[in-house]
Amino acid sequence: MHSLHVVPTTSPTLADIPGGRAPDREYRIDAGGVGIAIHEWGDDDAPPLMLAHGGFDFARTFDTFAPLLADAGWRVVSWDHRGHGDSDHAHLYSWDADLRDAAAVFDHAADRRAVPVIGHSKGGAMMIQLADAQPYRFASLVNIDGIPSKRPIPDVAEHERTKMLVGELTGWLDHRQRTAGSQRKPGTIDELAKRRGRMNPRLSNDWLRYLVTVGAIETDEGWRWKLDPSMRFGGFGPWRPEWALMRLAGFGVPFYGMLVEIEEEMGWGTVADDVRPFIPEGGRLEMLAGVGHFAHIEQPNQMAERVLEFLGAPA
Amino acid sequence: MSTEFLIHNRVRLALHTLRAGSGRALLLLHGLGEQSPVAAPAFAAEWTGPVVALDFTGHGASTMPIGGGYTAEILLADADAALTHLGEATIVGRGLGAYVGLLLAGARAEQVHGTVLADGPGLSGGPSVPTSQPVFSLASVDSTPDPYALVELGRDLRPPDYAATFSRMAVQRSSLDEPITVVARFRPAWLRAVADELGVADAGSISEALANYRS
Numbered sequence: 001m002h003s004l005h006v007v008p009t010t011s012p013t014l015a016d017i018p019g020g021r022a023p024d025r026e027y028r029i030d031a032g033g034v035g036i037a038i039h040e041w042g043d044d045d046a047p048p049l050m051l052a053h054g055g056f057d058f059a060r061t062f063d064t065f066a067p068l069l070a071d072a073g074w075r076v077v078s079w080d081h082r083g084h085g086d087s088d089h090a091h092l093y094s095w096d097a098d099l100r101d102a103a104a105v106f107d108h109a110a111d112r113r114a115v116p117v118i119g120h121s122k123g124g125a126m127m128i129q130l131a132d133a134q135p136y137r138f139a140s141l142v143n144i145d146g147i148p149s150k151r152p153i154p155d156v157a158e159h160e161r162t163k164m165l166v167g168e169l170t171g172w173l174d175h176r177q178r179t180a181g182s183q184r185k186p187g188t189i190d191e192l193a194k195r196r197g198r199m200n201p202r203l204s205n206d207w208l209r210y211l212v213t214v215g216a217i218e219t220d221e222g223w224r225w226k227l228d229p230s231m232r233f234g235g236f237g238p239w240r241p242e243w244a245l246m247r248l249a250g251f252g253v254p255f256y257g258m259l260v261e262i263e264e265e266m267g268w269g270t271v272a273d274d275v276r277p278f279i280p281e282g283g284r285l286e287m288l289a290g291v292g293h294f295a296h297i298e299q300p301n302q303m304a305e306r307v308l309e310f311l312g313a314p315a
Numbered sequence: 316m317s318t319e320f321l322i323h324n325r326v327r328l329a330l331h332t333l334r335a336g337s338g339r340a341l342l343l344l345h346g347l348g349e350q351s352p353v354a355a356p357a358f359a360a361e362w363t364g365p366v367v368a369l370d371f372t373g374h375g376a377s378t379m380p381i382g383g384g385y386t387a388e389i390l391l392a393d394a395d396a397a398l399t400h401l402g403e404a405t406i407v408g409r410g411l412g413a414y415v416g417l418l419l420a421g422a423r424a425e426q427v428h429g430t431v432l433a434d435g436p437g438l439s440g441g442p443s444v445p446t447s448q449p450v451f452s453l454a455s456v457d458s459t460p461d462p463y464a465l466v467e468l469g470r471d472l473r474p475p476d477y478a479a480t481f482s483r484m485a486v487q488r489s490s491l492d493e494p495i496t497v498v499a500r501f502r503p504a505w506l507r508a509v510a511d512e513l514g515v516a517d518a519g520s521i522s523e524a525l526a527n528y529r530s
Contacts (some may be wrong), residue, residue: 032452033381083383091325091380092372092389096467099450100383133450160483169422169484176392177399180322230324237388238477243445 006303011189012209014063019300020210021067023059028086031104037086038079038105042070047314048110049074052102054121054266056199056227058085060214065296068304069118073314077109081123083228085215089270093231099130106137114139114253116311117253120296121146121266125244132247140254142307145267145293147257148241148249149274168236179230186222188212196225199266241268243244245278255283256310260291267293284310316353318376323396329376330397331368338364339428342397342404344412347437347468348460349385350375358407358521362529367404368510369397371415373461379448383453383463387411387440387471391418398426405528406519410435411468413499417509420495421481431521432497432506439503441470444466477510486514496524 014020028067030036039059049069053059059078066076073193080087081098090097106115116139119127124146130137187195194206200208216223248255257279263269272287286306288295296303321328329402333343334355341362345351351368359366370377371390396413398404408416413432420430441448448470453462485494493516499506509515518524 031382033455055501082384089325090384091378091383092382092386094384094386094389094467096448096450097382097384100452103450104452130450132447159487162480162487165480166422166484166488173392173395173422176324177396179324237386238472238474240474246445247447 012206013115013213014210016206017064017210019067022063024070026086029104029108031101034082034090034101035088036079036082036101036105038077038109040078041066041076042074044075046070046073046075049076049311049314050106050110050117051076051078052117052119052123052127053078053081053084055121056084056231057121057265058215058226060085060155061211061236061297063214064300065304068300069307072304072308077105079105083231085226087155089228089230093228094208095126095129098293099133100125102130103137110137112136116140116142118142118144118307119146120144121293128247130236131251131253132153133177135252138253140311141251141256142310143257144296144303145258145260147259147270147275148244148268149270162196165258167237168234172232172236174235175232176230182229184224184227184229186219186224189223189294192216192223192225200294201292202262203297207297227263242274249278249280251280251283254310255280256307257283257285258295258306259285259287260293260295261287261289263294264293319412321396321400323372323393325371326378326380326392326398328372328378329495330400331367331370332365334359334366334415336363336365340365340367340401342394342401342406343368344394344406344408344416345369345371345374346410346412346435347430348374348465349409349436352459358525360520362525365366367397369394370459371412373464374459377459379459379461380463383461383467383470385464385467387468388472390415390453390468391422394419394496395423396418398423402426406430406523407433407525408435409433411437411440413438414440414505417478417481417485417495420489421484424485424491424494427485427489427494429491429525430495431487431518431524431528432495432499432509432522433497434501437468437481438499438501438506439489440468441504442472443474443504445472457520473503473505475504478505479508479512482509482512482515486512491528493527496527498524
């Protein structure tokens with residue numbers, strides 16, 4: 001007698017993700033003409049706690065981390081950066097524009113009051129800059145593997161370095177010529193999960209498959225990531241990662257920075273010894289053993305405990 | 316003058332032919348807050364190829380983006396769209412257009428046959444090292460130039476060593492001995508660094524500089 005194996009055909013849901021919870025409220029605001037999607041967990045009347053995601057991520061990547069903070073009494077407010085998640089695809093993208101959008105979200109959720117802020121990766125680096133430019137918005141800052149430091153420069157001759165830069169430049173310019181009307185490549189949930197696995201090598205397949213259902217949309221040709229197809233890894237510009245450190249040193253609010261032991265593609269590979277001299281007075285820097293760049297997804301409970309202990313009771 | 320439109324991602328770029336001609340095009344890149352001239356400038360009198368001028372994103376007849384987000388590198392991609400359309404070109408950039416012209420000269424050294432860096436609005440850019448910079452939002456307006464362009468490109472970081480890298484890329488890969496000529500009299504730190512590089516020439520005027528790039 002043969003047993004019949006039924007291959008599941010349903011999309012993964014939050015039921016497959018231990019501790020996962022969808023936001024309690026999702027809505028959009030108009031940030032100077034660009035629609036920015038906000039996702040909130042927790043009681044609407046609770047004190048706000050801002051949560052900034054990293055590059056190529058989106059707020060729903062906090063579906064396991066944010067609920068733990070909300071359950072501790074915070075109104076957790078996250079948002080999709082322009083071009084990411086459910087926010088508008090914009091004409092232009094820049095660091096300054098991301099900060100402007102973030103300020104609009106802060107204005108909406110926290111008015112001009114000082115509130116605690118958590119940022120991961122690029123979101124952490126952006127919040128360092130926002131805290132420098134608009135310190136009145138910050139009661140404290142938690143940075144999860146988002147402190148850039150000096151980029152390792154390969155030990156190569158000058159003409160080789162020039163050739164590498166030319167390659168990056170022309171690659172980027174060629175990409176810009178192809179972006180008009182382009183779309184993200186369609187695929188099945190498994191195909192998109194596999195592709196994202198290259199950015200998130202330490203995250204489970206269940207999680208990656210789930211992310212597809214909130215970070216991609218289903219079209220006639222298959223699922224496509226919502227991320228603006230004009231965005232591309234790498235790039236070049238005058239900005240130096242280590243410049244973030246100069247701003248960090250001057251912070252006047254409690255600071256808690258975390259770096260991770262296991263290097264990953266999406267991280268900056270920051271070395272604690274490079275950062276330590278710039279930690280502000282009374283600030284904390286911790287190296288997390290045994291986790292990678294997405295520590296809050298790998299170990300949501302432990303990460304939430306650390307953050308909640310640092311923040312203290314909501315007030 | 317005739318105008319055609321090129322597509323750069325979600326932006327329509329206006330490329331104006333100021334004077335028809337045969338041979339290599341002379342591509343004019345305007346300064347910050349300016350737009351293309353309506354006629355070929357006097358310095359182009361002896362140029363036999365077509366004289367064309369690009370309106371950058373948020374300027375002239377090009378698209379006004381929503382919500383800002385300008386960088387000099389995006390304008391480089393604007394200029395690259397024009398260069399690809401033309402095949403090859405000699406470039407005259409004023410102010411901001413000079414900085415963008417330098418970036419293009421480095422990025423596409425084989426297609427750019429000489430770049431002239433001239434005075435004009437937006438030549439200096441912002442600081443050459445990071446400073447505390449305000450986060451701001453601006454009221455929208457109905458017509459170009461985009462106020463976001465004026466503010467964001469008026470303060471973009473231009474480290475001298477970054478600019479110098481582009482002149483080195485141009486010099487190393489161009490078929491010309493001196494692919495960049497500086498005619499600007501005002502020289503901010505980035506331009507001083509470029510002018511000090513080997514293979515970067517000085518000239519007293521744009522027409523004098525162009526005389527070396529006509530052949």
